[in-house]
Amino acid sequence: MKKKQSKKWFVRVRGSYLPNSWQGWLTYIPFTAFLVAICIFNYSTDHSKVVASITTILDWGLATTTMTYIASKKS
Numbered sequence: 001m002k003k004k005q006s007k008k009w010f011v012r013v014r015g016s017y018l019p020n021s022w023q024g025w026l027t028y029i030p031f032t033a034f035l036v037a038i039c040i041f042n043y044s045t046d047h048s049k050v051v052a053s054i055t056t057i058l059d060w061g062l063a064t065t066t067m068t069y070i071a072s073k074k075s
Contacts, residue, residue: 009074017071024074031067035060 009024010017019025038059042052 010071034063
């Protein structure tokens with residue numbers, strides 16, 4: 001007997017969302033690439049390390065909020 005696959009992309013686990021399907025995992029690929037690109041860009045510019053750190057934290061917060069919103073709608 002085959003187990004029926006859930007149509008939810010994400011599963012809520014302790015206040016976070018984990019991928020539950022290939023669509024969920026596929027959503028994480030651009031999200032992770034974006035976070036890496038933010039770090040590379042912010043630390044490769046001529047800004048001081050303090051400005052780069054603050055900018056990175058703000059960008060990561062916005063990206064994480066967006067990803068959490070998407071995951072909550074698809075779960």
